[in-house]
Amino acid sequence: MLRVEMLGGFQVAGVGGSFSRFRTRQTASLFAYLVFHRGKRLSREVLAEMFWHDAPHPDKARASLSVAVSSLRSQLETELVGQVLLVDPRTLGVRAEAVSSDVLEFEQALDGVSSDNTPEAINTLRQTLALFRGTFLPGFYDDWVLSEQARLRDRFTAAVRRLGSFSEEEGDIDEAIYWRRQELLYFPEDTGALEHLIQLLTEEKRMEEAAQAYHDAVRRWKDDGLGSLPASVERRAQAALALYPTASTRKKPRPAAAPVVFAAPAPSPLRETPPLSRVSALPLDITHFVGRQEELAQLKGLLEREEVRLLTLIGPGGIGKTRLALELARQVQQEGGSAYFVSLQEARHGQGFLQAIASSLQVRLPSGQGGELLELVSSLLSQSGRVLLVLDNMEQLLESDALECLRALLQRAPSLQCLATSQNRLSIPGERLFPLAPLPTPPVESLALEEEDPAQFEARWPSVALFVDRARESVPDFHLHARNLAIVARIVHVLEGIPLALLLAAARVQVMSPLQILEGVEARFQLLATTRKGGPERHRSLYASISWSFDLLRPELKVFLARLTVFRGSFGHLDVEQVLGIPLALDYLAELCDCSFLTTELSEHRVCFVMLESLRLFADQQWGPQEREEGRRRHAEYFAGLAEQARGHWRTDQESLWMERLESVLPNLRAAMGWSLEGEEPERLEVAYRLGSSLGRFWWINVYHKEGQRYLVELLQKESLHQVVTVEQVVRLKISLMTQLLTGGEYEQVCLWGKKALSLMSERGDEILEAIIYANMSAAEVSTYGVDNFITYSNRSFYLLRKNSDYERLITGYYNAAMGYIRIDNIEQSIKFTCKHYLLARRIRNGAYVNGSIIALAGCLMTYGDERHALILYKNVIKNCLHSKNFFEMLGALICYCLILYRANPTPELRDILESIYGMRQVLGFEFGIVSSRFIAQHELQITPKKVTSLEETKKTILAWAEELTQGQPDLTDEQLRKIVREFVRSL
Structure with a gap:
């Protein structure tokens, strides 16, 4: 059991010792609040608002609460102590049997004291008050703490006064004085206790002690920032002491007849000065x-x-x-x-x-x-x-x-x-x-910047406007135009919208062209400096500004920050703990957030940390090459392991969660991929194989196939690869590459790599791998109208898969065959393989494959004229893909759905969606497939790909439209699906 002491301080004691430091003050206050209400489950929403009410957004408050809970669990829940917190998605609490508290003990003992002034009750009360060691949570200023401080103070004061009054009635003035002193010891601002104490001392003619009590009170009020004693208290104290002769508290006695004088402080000289001028001279800034x-x-x-x-x-x-x-x-x-x-x-x-x-x-x-x-x-x-x-x-x-x-100024003014x-x-x-975040920057990947109006572009993006405005200080006629707009957009994007970096880069237009500036920003610390005078030294270069901030960190935090630079994009505290081997990395991460070296992002399931690239580049220079290389190795091995974990959940009900997890760490996966290809050492190639063999489905579903293709080609060209991995593993890499090539419509390359893989298979007769190769080649052949090869390769694949009872891969083969027979207008065979696909998917109870069956059936219906039922099926497919995070299949279903609607009613909204999707297809380089292409050709629809100005924004727009489309859409039942199939077959 943990013992939590909150009276007179805040400390937690357990089996392993005691501690009083928490990650943040809010974390400490949160834990104290939970202990104060131990055994109760409290709303997480209420707690987030209560302790992080100053957060700019409720999501930030919830994120801060999650971080605090993680920190508390790491700090409190050890093997010896066990579970302390009660945590679920909605509530939070502390197990009553896990903690004890001095506050609860004090209040329980006080509640048990009889109200009768019997000797037993008074003695119990004396023992109870010995449990009170000071103000509740001193130094904490949360509203709930201040409220409890006042309540506990009232309870303590009432008990003390009861003992004091009892002592006076019994004639024990010494004890009465003792209890008044105790009250003032804990609550020096209690003027009533001070007056009573001085009165008791003067009545006892203990004038030295009375004067000392007064001077102690004056000193404590001043030290605690309370100011001067109220004039009424001073007057009453003066009057009480004037009734009796006294001696001074000084070593030399005054004449006996002279009363003790409590001199009021002299008035401040500033009290008589005129009020401040309401117009002050602010620093002059001549820039816009x-x-x-x-x-x-x-x-x-x-x-x-x-x-x-x-x-x-x-x-x-x-x-x-x-x-x-x-x-x-x-x-x-x-x-x-x-x-x-x-x-x-x-x-x-x-x-x-x-x-x-x-x-x-x-x-x-x-x-x-x-x-x-x-x-x-x-x-x-x-x-x-x-x-x-x-x-x-x-x-x-x-x-x-x-x-x-x-703090004192805020209290006194x-x-x-x-x-x-x-x-x-x-x-x-x-x-x-x-x-304060950096200025927004334009997305530069896949931009149609040549169509942008320069004036509107500058007005829309503050980072661009700032660069142009400061550039005009050096070159007055500098302006955006068609030739430099894309370059300036790239400059501000690379500099992340950091105003100081933009100012320093803009100052270079006098001696460098925008293109030269862009080429130099990668070496940004050398380029972004100025020798001009004026302003703080740290603002004369980006390096100096970051260096000044870095020097304010404590030594161990500097080391941690340097090691943290192996990460890219966003990362979680568990990632850091595993890669860096630091059990309580969350404390360091929180401290770096407080120092503005990191910011936080809240995803659906976790809190992530992000570092600006300029800060990362600086911190990366603060450690040696050997340490950096070791850190990068550990980083790459960790994320290769994460990719392997994800692969184990493909085509399960956990697939969407793992897709989202990998998407959130994509920059780290790319950094690991980059490290693995930098040489031909065995440890690099082993990591490269683990990544290449695990990420194939991730690349395909999220339309990163071009990236996966480049990675796999470079890996397969490594001369030392065969010394590290087996022939079977090389074949698996080539199969993954074929999948990425199929997605991009590079059908000839699919067959070329397939034949290379088959030549390796002659050395090792793995029939399952051979079947997969033939399945991919058959899909490529039908897309180029190689009908004979399509049928031959399909049948060979089916034979090998049935022989080895590999039904999951057989399902994929059936899907490819169904689409292939649509391509060659063989309706009977396409329906046959669609039904085979569906029945086998239901047999193995896999929702991902069932969704594929619905896609195949919808394609048949759409191609052969049953558009009403095709719409129903595609709507369900879109809904399922949104749930499973399968963006690739969702796009295919969405475009088919829109094409059917558009042919019947060509509205501007539908055309915009279609053109946006086709614009994305051009940018990303993937093929939608047979059904949509055939439908467009069959009905002579004219769809012009839209220039995608922002790939990310276009993707969000399409997802939002898909979610709106499927809002309230019921799931398709087996009976409804069978009915649609029966009606379709009868119509044939």
Whole structure:
């Protein structure tokens, strides 16, 4: 059992020792909340909103909760402790038998004390109060914590006063004084307890102790940021002490008749200064403010809310935080508000922080200690109404006392608002984060940029607009036109929309053409630098900006970040733990997120981490070649293993989940593929074989066949491959290559590689592999109208598969035969093999194959005129493919469905969908197949492929249309399918 102590501090003790540090403050508060409600299951939605209410989107809050839960499970659930958390998709809780808590023990003991003032009850109460060791969760400022602090304080105070009153009634004044001191020890702000204590001491003529109690209270109020004691308390204390002669608390006694005097602090000199000018001199920026209009509006909306006192713009160096904050301050001024820009570039501690604020306020502070300066600045700000301070570059003050100064300013000046720019969260109570992302960049893969209007293109993409605007500073007549538009789009895409990188690249147009700049951005740290003066040194090059941020990291985090560069795109914390061999990598990842070196993305099933390529390139330079090579090897082996895991789930009900998993780590798979082909060492080729033999179906279903084809061809050309893998394994690679070639319509190449594979098969008579080769060759032959070879190859394949009882591959052969006979207008045979396919699919109870049967039958119906039933079948196919994430088959069914509808009613919407799909086909280089091509030719339909401006956006549009089409579509029953077949056969 874990013991959780929350009174006077926060600590968890278990079999292996104790700890008090959690991944984040929210994670700690979440665990405390769950312990406080142990045994109960609490809504995850409520918890996400409760602890991450400042997240920019509910998905981000849910993602943060998932990360926190993973961190808690890694930290708490050991072999000795066992399960601690109760976790399911909707709720979260803590097992009551797994934890104990000092708060629960204290409250249970207090509930058990009798209300009668019997000696037994009073003695029990004394023992119970010994369990109270301080404020509940000190240093935590969540709403639920503050509420519980007040409730527990009231319970403790009531019990203490009961003991104090009992002691006074019994005449035991020493014990009564003791309990008042205990109350003040834990709650120094309780002025009632202070007054009562001074009264008891003065009545007992213990004037030295009374004066000392007063001075202790004054000191604690000041140290805790509570200010001065209320004047009413001072007056009552003065009056009480004046009734009795006293001695001073100093070593030298005063005259006996002189009363103790409690002097009020002298008024601050700033109390008599005129209020601040509402018009401050903001730094002059002569450049245009480009983009970020949406972010600017969001920030203004947040600052209009009174509860938002501290808003932190967080993001990596060079992302444009300072420029955005400055523009916001300027607009606040223009609208009649009071805004001041505070540059903290030279500040290193709290005193420098306060001096920088005073300088911005145009006030000269007297020399003095930090406490005096804090008093002066807070006094000035508290008199000045609503003020916005823009605190620029707070990240360099995170390890100093400046954060305490900022917290005190916010407490003492109720109308003060602060907008901080930082690469790290400040972790001050009430802080609201506003993550700043790079400027949006145009997708450059498969773009029809030659048709773009330059002016509209510049207006649509802020990153392009920023580059062009800054380029005009060096070359006034620089503008976008048809010849440079695609090049500029590529430049901003490669630079990831990072404003600093765009500014530095744009400055080069004076001496370099856009094409030369594009060629140089791959070596971006050398190109993106300037010797011009002005601005911070770190903003004179992208390298310097990232280096400055990197230097702020602690040493072990620097090492971890360098090792993390083996990953590409997005990755999960379990991936990192396996590749890097770090059990609690989540803590490091979370810290790098707080430092803006990583961002998070929420997928349907997990939280992923992403690093900007510029940051990755810099961090990659921070470790040696041997370490880097070892890291890349481990990375490649891990993702090869992941691909093999996925292969084991093809054509099962888990296939869609694994397709989505591989899609989410596709950049990492590509990095592993790249490493595996860099040489001919056995360990590389072994990884290459594992990837090539596992990813075939993934490439096919997701239309990455061109990529798979290139990879397999290069692998099969490796001279050392035969020394690493067997003949059978080489044949399997060639079969996978044939599948990718078939998808792309390269039928001659299919037969060429098939004959190469068959020549190898003469050395090893594996009839199953031989059958697969003949099946692929038959599909290629029928597409080129090689009818005789099609029938010969098909029959040979069927014979070998039946002989070896390989029914799953026989199903695929039946499908190819059904499509082939449609091609050569043999309706009887196409129906025959369609029925064979369906019956065998039902026999082995595989939904993926049943869907193939429906596709084949729908093709027959469409080709031979039963379009009504074909529409019903295709609609079910589309629905099934959406569920199984089979994008390739979905596209084939969708185009056939649209073609039938379009022939009957050629609406603009249908034409747009058809042209978009055909545009994708041109870009991706895949063939839709026999049925749609035959239907178009048969009905003389004119479909012009649309220029796809963004492949990703087009894919999203088509998926959204398919989901809308199949909304509420019932599943096709066996009886309905049999009825359709019977009607069709009768019609023939």
